[in-house]
Amino acid sequence: MIMDCAVIGGGPAGLNAALVLGRSRRKTVLFDDNKPRNAVTSESHGFITRDGIDPQELKSIAQEELGKYPDVKIEKQHVLAVEKKEGLFEVRAADGKVFLAKKLILATGFKEVLPDLERVGEFYGKSLFSCPFCDGWEMRDRPLAVISENENALHLVKVASNWTDDLIFCTNGKASLSADEKNMLENNGIQVYAEKIARLVGNLGVLEKIEFESGAAIRREGGFITPEWVQASDISAALGCKRNALGGIETDGMKRTNVEGVFACGDILMAGASQLIMAAADGSMAAIGVNAALIEEKFKI
Template sequence: MILDCAVIGGGPAGLNVALVLGRSRRKTVLFDDNQPRNAVTSESHGFMTRDGIDPQELKRIAQEELGKYPDVQVEKQRVLDVGKKEGLFELKAVDGKVFLAKKLILATGFKEVLPDLERVEEFYGKSLFSCPFCDGWEMRDRPLAVISENENAFHLVKVASNWTDDLIVCTNGKALLSAEERSILESKGIQVYTEKIARLVGNHGALEKIEFESGAAILREGGFIAPHWVQASDISASLGCKLNALGGIETDGMKRTNVEGIFACGDTLMAGPSQLIMAAADGSMAAICINAALIEEKFKQ
């Protein structure tokens, strides 16, 4: 059977793609190997009617809803290889199954590479987070730190200051801030620490203090950290999809990549804030664009 669309990635973007395509009576397969970027997250926020939900519970509900649409099938496995043959995409899954589809959408997301700090994994997702809009409310009014080794340090600390008046920024030995930026931050009571961090200290995921290589330390109860983002899958590269300046898949206004028949959406674009509700919305738009493309092909003379 030839499918209308194959969706790779079962996060909020991919799930919403499948939902809208299913409601459009498009024969669709959704691949989800359940290796989410936010595996350390126990609560997702900012999605109306689902604020505070466990991401795995959200996925369970979404997949259950997809079961109402007979044209959608969910494959809980990874795609090993994708090729193109006679105008169709050929997808080979881990279990050996082969799927043929007219259109392909990549909703594979990205991976976070954390700074090389001792014990950082213990605190990430519990008291150190990447998104103030997602977790700032839970950390409000506490003594917090922004830890960043890249050029977005100034922006991140400005945003984080919305949730606390007791804030510092640590650049872990990197000279990231200009004299003007440091002056602005210090005028707002935000101290800048450029010394390399020796270790993070705390218990059961709760940060207690940051120790520097000099032996100095400062008490903190949590904060925000800036990971490096990379594509979670190499499928887009193997298919020749262009990337944008941030390393995300480049698309036009119709979610089309530079490769005919391939669309992309969600966090894999790396085009804005990484929030569940925005990824889901992007998936809905991508599905509408795919449906429009299929309709135009149907009526093409």
């Protein structure tokens, strides 16, 4: 059977794309290998009616809802490769099955590479986070730190200050600030620590203090860091999809890539803030784009 669309990625973007396609009576196969970027997260926030939900519970509810639509099939497995042959996409799954689809939606997301700090993985997702809008409320009014080495560090510090008046900025000896920028932060009560961090200290994922190479230490209860984002899958590259300045997939307003028939949505775009509600909205738009393309092909003169 030739499917109308294959959706690769079972996060909010892929799930919402499959939902809109199912409701549009499009024969759809959704691939989900259940290796989400937010596996360390126990609560997801900022999604109306689902604020604070466990990401796996959200996925379970979504998959149950998709079960109402007979044209949507869920394959809980990894996609090894995708090739475009004679106008169709040949999707090869890990179990050896091959699926043919007229259109393709990529919603494979990205992976996070954490900073090279001792024990950082123990605290990430529990008391250290990447998105203040996602987790700032839970960390409000505590002594927090922003630990960042990249070019967006200053912006993150400014944003994080919205949730606490007790904030420090640790550059880990790498991020550079001008004298004016440093003064600006300190004038707003934000101390800058330029020394390299020796280790993070705490128990059961709860940060207690940051120790520096000089032996100095400062007590903190959590904060925010900036992981590096990299594509979780090389399928888009293999198909020839163009990348944007951030390394994400370049699309137009309908989520179409430069490759005919290929759409992309969610975190894979690396277009800025990464939140469930934004990814889900992206998935909806990609599905609308697919539906529009199929309709135009049907009524082509």
